[in-house]
Amino acid sequence: MKILNPDNLRVPTEPGATPCLLGNRCRDCGSVVFPKMPVCPSCHKNGNMEEIEIGRTGKLYSHTISYFAPKGFTAPAFQIFVDLPEGPRIFSLVGAGFPVERGVLEDGMEMRLVVEPLADTAEHKEELTYKYVPAGKANGARA
Amino acid sequence: MREVAIIGVGAHPSGRFLDKPLKALAYPAIWGALDDAGVKATDINVAYVGNSLGGLLTGQEGVRGQVVLQHSGITGIPIINVENACASAMTALRGAWLEVASGAADIALAVGVEKMNVGDNARTIGALSGVSELDLSELGMQFTTSYAIHPKINLKARMQEYGWTAADFAKPAVKNSYNGSLNPLAQHRKPLTIEEVVQSRVIVDPLTLLMCSSISDGAAAAVLCSADIAKRFSSKTKITIASCVLQSGVYRLPGDERPDSATTSSQAAYEKAGVGPKDIDAIELHDAMAPSELMLYERLGLCGPGEGPKLIDEHVTTLDGRQPVNPSGGLCSRGHPVGATGLLQIYELVWQMRGEAGARQIEKRPKVTMAQNQGGLLLGQDSAVYGCTILKS
Numbered sequence: 001m002k003i004l005n006p007d008n009l010r011v012p013t014e015p016g017a018t019p020c021l022l023g024n025r026c027r028d029c030g031s032v033v034f035p036k037m038p039v040c041p042s043c044h045k046n047g048n049m050e051e052i053e054i055g056r057t058g059k060l061y062s063h064t065i066s067y068f069a070p071k072g073f074t075a076p077a078f079q080i081f082v083d084l085p086e087g088p089r090i091f092s093l094v095g096a097g098f099p100v101e102r103g104v105l106e107d108g109m110e111m112r113l114v115v116e117p118l119a120d121t122a123e124h125k126e127e128l129t130y131k132y133v134p135a136g137k138a139n140g141a142r143a
Numbered sequence: 144m145r146e147v148a149i150i151g152v153g154a155h156p157s158g159r160f161l162d163k164p165l166k167a168l169a170y171p172a173i174w175g176a177l178d179d180a181g182v183k184a185t186d187i188n189v190a191y192v193g194n195s196l197g198g199l200l201t202g203q204e205g206v207r208g209q210v211v212l213q214h215s216g217i218t219g220i221p222i223i224n225v226e227n228a229c230a231s232a233m234t235a236l237r238g239a240w241l242e243v244a245s246g247a248a249d250i251a252l253a254v255g256v257e258k259m260n261v262g263d264n265a266r267t268i269g270a271l272s273g274v275s276e277l278d279l280s281e282l283g284m285q286f287t288t289s290y291a292i293h294p295k296i297n298l299k300a301r302m303q304e305y306g307w308t309a310a311d312f313a314k315p316a317v318k319n320s321y322n323g324s325l326n327p328l329a330q331h332r333k334p335l336t337i338e339e340v341v342q343s344r345v346i347v348d349p350l351t352l353l354m355c356s357s358i359s360d361g362a363a364a365a366v367l368c369s370a371d372i373a374k375r376f377s378s379k380t381k382i383t384i385a386s387c388v389l390q391s392g393v394y395r396l397p398g399d400e401r402p403d404s405a406t407t408s409s410q411a412a413y414e415k416a417g418v419g420p421k422d423i424d425a426i427e428l429h430d431a432m433a434p435s436e437l438m439l440y441e442r443l444g445l446c447g448p449g450e451g452p453k454l455i456d457e458h459v460t461t462l463d464g465r466q467p468v469n470p471s472g473g474l475c476s477r478g479h480p481v482g483a484t485g486l487l488q489i490y491e492l493v494w495q496m497r498g499e500a501g502a503r504q505i506e507k508r509p510k511v512t513m514a515q516n517q518g519g520l521l522l523g524q525d526s527a528v529y530g531c532t533i534l535k536s
Contacts, residue, residue, distance in 0.1 A: 064349075070268055
């Protein structure tokens, strides 16, 4: 197994530490972006971005079920946008263990980050990436 | 800047043409435009060739414009290759327009050509993913998803917010399929009913198959010249480019209150042309997923929030309406060969403005028209490219 994009995702090995995303914060205007970029997209200044840990939790902004899978992925699958408390709104897939059907997710619900293979397919089963799952709900629970 | 006229247009039908390479698709469009304009191949001073996926899908990674134009007898002149995703052709048009407007050239050619059918749809869809920023596409995100839930458009949320029904959502596809049924160049020529659209298979909730544009091959071209010499070549209705605006997406953090880029690019086009939304007699717009037409009505200033379905119900944007939208059938019916679409839109508007559109001719011949074309997807919550062109006759 390897991390798909180690620049974006930190998976700590120390006991008790939880994985998180790596973003950038502008030292000048405070904008937080993910993935990282060297120039702040809000104030357009160069060289003021610092790395910060983000995205251990988030709020579901929008969600859908895709009944069509590009090569290397499976369908049906949830596809979602998550608002991170630090600022960015990011695209994500949903972690395994939740039935892919209407009513399982609800916009606005609390989510938490998990690290899983990108897809259960020959192409992507060895690549680890971030996904989000409903926080505090047992797998399979309905929203 | 000089005033620029469009004196000739040509197109290849949209659809599935497995055996035709890019140059064979482009040839009838290019010569259709040259013959329509009454110019010779050797009259062209400069050419811009838009194409998006040809590198990945055909293997012709470089010099596609030179390859395509040599086949049509156009050589030696400056040829500029343009890749700007689904807005490649509008971007090519802008290049040709600037050449003539600036005085660098007297006669310019703009071409858009795309070959998407290669006998392996998974490969085509993989190539299409490549016009989104890789950080998105490597996670399996597709364009259909972006129309459904991406913050820049979020049709699912609009449906809930405005109380649009499934039938409302299907109306643009139904309207445009009727227009497309009258267009001999269209890929899909069957008029659809609300029931057929709603009940077709769900691709990405809430978008169904018949709301989505399909894989398509096609091409279109336009010949531009300085308006003061247009009469020398063509006695047809004189059509000029009143504005041709190109913008790129901007990085939007949540809570960003700036107007979206489809709005700002159309506003810039209105302003430069000295007209407003009410002055536009016919529109071709980028309905890659048909219900997005309802959102684009708002963003182009045709109606207020949530009023999109009303414009169809009240026959404002239908072929018999005050402001027909997508008289060609739009991207879902006429077809969306991605790198050709912007010029297919121009082709339709020119025919409508000349009164030559046959069965789909708008009764009151349009004098001021607009083509809106966009493409690609960036991480920063916006499409990559927004193009908007206003024509006057």
